[in-house]
Amino acid sequence: MKGSKFLYPAVLKTLIVPPLLWSCILVFLPTSIGSLLVLRALGWILSFPVVFIIRSHFSLLVSTRQARALGATDIPRVKGRWPLNLDILVDWAKSGSEEEVGRMMVLLGRKYGNTYNTRVLGEDQIISSDPNVLKHVLLDEFNNFVKGAKFKERAEAFLGDGIFNSDGERWKFHRSLMRPFFHPIHISPKNFTPSISSYISSLPHANSYESFDIQAGMGKLALEMAILWMTGEDISSSSDFAQGSSEWEAAKSNLGPAMTQAQNIVGKRVKVGTVWPLFELFHDPLEKPMKNISTFFRPIIDRAMSRKGLREDMEQSKQDTYFIDRLVDATDDRKVVEDQLINVLLASRDTLASCLTFCVYVLCLHPEIGHKLREEIRSVAGKGEVAKDMIRDLRYCRAYINEVLRLYPPVPLNIRRTLRPSLLPVSKGQSPMYMPGNTSIILAFILLQRDPLIWGENANEFQPERWLGEGLSKREREGFMSWNYGPRMCLGQPLALTLTHIFLILFCRHLDKMEEQGKQLKFAFDAQPEGTTMPSTWRTPEGSDGRARDGKDEMWVVADVVLAIKGGLWVRFDDANEEETMQ
Numbered sequence: 001m002k003g004s005k006f007l008y009p010a011v012l013k014t015l016i017v018p019p020l021l022w023s024c025i026l027v028f029l030p031t032s033i034g035s036l037l038v039l040r041a042l043g044w045i046l047s048f049p050v051v052f053i054i055r056s057h058f059s060l061l062v063s064t065r066q067a068r069a070l071g072a073t074d075i076p077r078v079k080g081r082w083p084l085n086l087d088i089l090v091d092w093a094k095s096g097s098e099e100e101v102g103r104m105m106v107l108l109g110r111k112y113g114n115t116y117n118t119r120v121l122g123e124d125q126i127i128s129s130d131p132n133v134l135k136h137v138l139l140d141e142f143n144n145f146v147k148g149a150k151f152k153e154r155a156e157a158f159l160g161d162g163i164f165n166s167d168g169e170r171w172k173f174h175r176s177l178m179r180p181f182f183h184p185i186h187i188s189p190k191n192f193t194p195s196i197s198s199y200i201s202s203l204p205h206a207n208s209y210e211s212f213d214i215q216a217g218m219g220k221l222a223l224e225m226a227i228l229w230m231t232g233e234d235i236s237s238s239s240d241f242a243q244g245s246s247e248w249e250a251a252k253s254n255l256g257p258a259m260t261q262a263q264n265i266v267g268k269r270v271k272v273g274t275v276w277p278l279f280e281l282f283h284d285p286l287e288k289p290m291k292n293i294s295t296f297f298r299p300i301i302d303r304a305m306s307r308k309g310l311r312e313d314m315e316q317s318k319q320d321t322y323f324i325d326r327l328v329d330a331t332d333d334r335k336v337v338e339d340q341l342i343n344v345l346l347a348s349r350d351t352l353a354s355c356l357t358f359c360v361y362v363l364c365l366h367p368e369i370g371h372k373l374r375e376e377i378r379s380v381a382g383k384g385e386v387a388k389d390m391i392r393d394l395r396y397c398r399a400y401i402n403e404v405l406r407l408y409p410p411v412p413l414n415i416r417r418t419l420r421p422s423l424l425p426v427s428k429g430q431s432p433m434y435m436p437g438n439t440s441i442i443l444a445f446i447l448l449q450r451d452p453l454i455w456g457e458n459a460n461e462f463q464p465e466r467w468l469g470e471g472l473s474k475r476e477r478e479g480f481m482s483w484n485y486g487p488r489m490c491l492g493q494p495l496a497l498t499l500t501h502i503f504l505i506l507f508c509r510h511l512d513k514m515e516e517q518g519k520q521l522k523f524a525f526d527a528q529p530e531g532t533t534m535p536s537t538w539r540t541p542e543g544s545d546g547r548a549r550d551g552k553d554e555m556w557v558v559a560d561v562v563l564a565i566k567g568g569l570w571v572r573f574d575d576a577n578e579e580e581t582m583q
């Protein structure tokens, strides 16, 4: 049975051992008491919570003793209102939305410091936004903090044995195979301008007042650009090689939703935990989306396999080499090639879409900063084909993108699991904190990157200038982890940055054209789907209570797997002089 590796031991521990223990106790009870049916039944029922609580207290005791033996302290434990911190679980479940979880993290952080243990239902769950702890996890003790076998098992049917889903030697193999191809020499801006230009020209024209959802548009664009970079296929136009295959055309148009569906299923398994296989006893929810994804990639892999021989001719090899070509050079195993393509698509699509969405969001939120950005783009990259040296000279633009990534990191939280116990660093002069083996830690990049102790009192302000001039201090540099940190840092950074620059250049040129016609890009609050407008009480530092960048945001930012705007980012080209009306 799938998922049995962790499910069977868990069932044994929680459902079989307690009644077994109770049966053993019954043997020693006098027969007169032991034969009482009510007592036997009551003991049987109570055996589950009693064994659970004893086990939980015992593990706590062991952990505290080990900490003392190593001269360390326990990680501060959250004291919930209910036994086993059940209230925290209920609050998380009740909130039903990840932005509430984010707020809870802020509030708990204020009370317990920037590293704490929520320990719900007797299971340690560490959360940290301390830069030293994050560096320790992602760099200093890299080999001890892994993605882990549990994650691998839950994501296997989706990600197979890809870079995202592996640790240790297997991960090293994937990383060294892929790294050369992520080098900037393999990124040519002119390959991507047609897709971006075609998106921009599809936007409503100046006098239509039609609202449109930037977030949805960016999702589609990011998917197109990732496929283009990986395989050379332009999925925005009809393909020559699979024309006539309606099955492939259907798989192509459903690729984005199929990826999202597969990601959600894995996300649900992670949330449900060890018992996830019990929810999938009679059906495999991944079957349909995975069939769609495989149908899409099959002819593309066939084509790469067939040109493999041809590329021995050097001319051909220079012209036609894409990421997929490097993969088929390295292996004849189609499954391995497909796994890698899916992994890179997962890594690139939503993150890039999130980054582009928030770049546009800030243009609407802070028009005065937008003007500065457009001024630089006008003077450095005002017209002509976008080229690499143009991008290199856009210093304010790079600072703008960095500041977007600081305040709105596309991956707001990361997670790792210990193989062995670890001593987490704390400030000088204090004892380290003891983290047991086989325990998860959530790395809260979004809190780290908004922390006033690192970024100063204006941490929540959008200020590209902090990246210019002298640049960041060492403390700030170590407090920026949007690309992850250490050996597992994002491989796609050069590509993502190039694409974001190209997008901003072309988009700002379009904004200039619109301005000539008296139009400005503005939030379309009225178009936001029902229930997704940010509550008006969050518009002040007091009312926001740790949310909405202390009341500076105007859209409801949600931190699911990637950072997004609830209901989409709805905007329109409106009269430049009209005041926006808030909902």
Ligand code: HEM
Binding pocket: 163, 164, 175, 226, 343, 344, 347, 348, 349, 351, 352, 355, 409, 410, 411, 414, 481, 482, 483, 484, 487, 488, 489, 490, 491, 492, 493, 495, 496
């Ligand atoms: C703004 C956009 C992006 C951001 C903020 C971002 C951020 C990240 C982060 C935080 C990780 C670490 C994930 C983890 O530890 O589980 C990561 C890994 C990765 N990213 Fe990106 N990413 C972006 C775009 C891209 C793109 C466009 C590609 C590929 C074309 C890409 C390829 C990868 C790969 C292959 C990994 C796995 C690295 C490894 O495990 O060794 N990323 N990225």
